[in-house]
Each structure stands twice: as structure tokens, then as C-alpha cells.
Amino acid sequence: MIDPSADRAVFRQLADLLRNQIESGSLGPGEPLPSELRLAQEYGISRTTVRQAIGQLRTEGLVTVDRPRGTFVRVPEPIELIALARGERASARMPTDAERRKYRLGEGVPVLVVTATDGTETVHPADRVQLTRP
Amino acid sequence: MIDPSADRAVFRQLADLLRNQIESGSLGPGEPLPSELRLAQEYGISRTTVRQAIGQLRTEGLVTVDRPRGTFVRVPEPIELIALARGERASARMPTDAERRKYRLGEGVPVLVVTATDGTETVHPADRVQLTRP
DNA sequence: GTCCATTTGTCCGTATGTATC
DNA sequence: GGATACATACGGACAAATGGA
Numbered sequence A, B: 001m002i003d004p005s006a007d008r009a010v011f012r013q014l015a016d017l018l019r020n021q022i023e024s025g026s027l028g029p030g031e032p033l034p035s036e037l038r039l040a041q042e043y044g045i046s047r048t049t050v051r052q053a054i055g056q057l058r059t060e061g062l063v064t065v066d067r068p069r070g071t072f073v074r075v076p077e078p079i080e081l082i083a084l085a086r087g088e089r090a091s092a093r094m095p096t097d098a099e100r101r102k103y104r105l106g107e108g109v110p111v112l113v114v115t116a117t118d119g120t121e122t123v124h125p126a127d128r129v130q131l132t133r134p
Numbered sequence C: 001g002t003c004c005a006t007t008t009g010t011c012c013g014t015a016t017g018t019a020t021c
Numbered sequence D: 001g002g003a004t005a006c007a008t009a010c011g012g013a014c015a016a017a018t019g020g021a
Helices: A012-025 A036-043 A047-059 A095-101 B010-023 B037-045 B046-061 B097-102
Strands: A061-064 A069-075 A081-082 A089-093 A111-115 A121-125 A129-132 B063-066 B068-073 B080-083 B089-093 B111-115 B121-127 B129-132
Touching: A012 A047, A036 A047, A047 A061, A089 B111, A095 B010, A111 A129, A111 B089, B010 B046, B037 B046, B046 B063, B111 B129
Parallel strands: A081 A129, B080 B129
Antiparallel strands: A061 A069, A089 A111, A089 B129, A111 A121, A129 B089, B063 B068, B089 B111, B111 B121
16 A cells, blocks of 8 residues: 555655545545544554645645544535626635635635736635636 | 744744745745744744744745755746636636646646636646636 | 755654544 | 544654755
8 A cells, every 4th residue: 555665755645545535436525534543553654644645635625624523525615606807807826824714715725816907806715616708 | 923822823923924024025036935944943943833834835825845955935927818718617726736747836826727618628827827808 | 076064855753732522 | 521633843863855065
């Protein structure tokens, strides 16, 4: 499973392993990952390393942590459609810490930034919003 | 500066501090941050905690790491404008590992996904592309 | 080219805090 | 209260890559 002598870092190997289980559906949306302690024991690595792996999956937006209940495969959010008005521009970036709290964004979720012609910006959570041009 | 007894975690306080320096311009694009060891000594905290703070800024896309040269304030990319055609939809998400390599994306850079009416998707690096509605 | 200092990457162990069940 | 689980923070150690002497 995990080869400490391999070229790829152990925490990346574990992240790959869990990512595969999520993408293959063997770990479905809403399902819990094994606890950090469990994973550490199962693969004979330290909890620190397990946390690095899970941190990786969090930044990828694949899992969310509900502390201290556990870590879960992210459930897709219902999509809201937002029309892009004429002359407006849209871009995406990662939110700041403050924006994360304000919009209750999960980790690994970007924001869509819509800039109006007068320069005012509106920020939308990218996991719940899709831009349209009707 | 940093208050270990404060409510906000130490690594977040350091991230806030560095983020302010970047956003205020006192740390300009391309400029190096102090080394992890330097920051640890300067603020009397452990290197682990410094790395957590820098990791935060990386996920926010504010800095890039050029190992082992150092950590630098990200330099803005020239923006390419892409028109959103009628009926197309756009969303943003974090790239997969494969996409990161394919588009040479820095950490903390999302992708813009444009879905045409026939369902085909095109992927654009969010730090170099802005959507317009002409 | 070699040696060495610097810097980030990885990994381990430990401890304490806090929220949930 | 007790057990469980994640968050934070500390410490140490070694590896790998770069760059300058």
C-alpha cells in the first residue's frame, strides 16, 4: 500500500490512496473517512503524517472536517445560477481567511468575483454558484 | 505582535501579519519572505507553526515557494480576456493534480471551467483569465 | 569541481485544548 | 464523567536542492 522508501512522500501516497477511494465512489459523498488515529495505526505512520494527507485533500476541496465528529467526503452543494450582466467581468481566486468565515466556505472552495462596470465587486462561493449568459 | 494567549491561533496571527504586509505593499510582488527559521526566531514560535502560517498563504495564492531558494510574494500574471458566449456557463473549482501539472498552476490557483451548450468543458487558469460579457 | 551554509520538505514523537457523544 | 476526535503547538531529525566561496 504505502512504501516509505518510495520517491513520493508518504503523506502524498496516503492522499492518493484516499483520493482514489473518493473518486472511485468506494467512499461516497457524506461518508466518513477513518479517524486520523485509525489511519495512522492502519498504515503504520504517525498521526502528523496522516494530518498532512488529509490537509492535502482539504485544500483540494474533496473532504470537509466536522470537528470533532470526523472527516467526511464533501457533499455537492445545490447550484444557484447568476447571470453575468453586459460589461461585467468575472474571475476566480481563493478566499482570504476572513472571506472563508464570512461565507462559511469549506476549505478548498474558491470564490467567483464579479466586477461590475463601476468597479464594485461581488463575491460568490464557487461551489454553490454558476455564471450564465442568458 | 503575536499573542499566544489570544483566541486566534498563533499561526493564523502570523498569516494575518504577513498578509497585511503583502496587501499593504510593504512586501511587494517577487520579494522574498524571511526564511522559516528567521520568522520562528523573530516571533519566538516553532518552525512548525511558521510553516502552518505560510501554508495558509499558499492556499490563498498569495505566495509561491521556490525550494530551496525561499518563499516569495506571488507576481500577478498578465490577464487574458475570454468572452462568455450565449448559453455558456462558467464555474470555478480547484484543479486536479493532473490539471495543475498541465497548466503549470501555482498552489492556490483555481481553474475557471466554461461549459458550452453541447456540454463540452474548457478549463482556464484563474490567475491568467477573466471572463467578459461584451 | 568541491565544500559548505542556507532553505524548504518530510517525518516522527509528545503535549494540551476543545467540542461532541 | 469518560471516551473519542480534531486543532494547535512544541521539539527534534534528516533529506534534497540551491548558490556562493
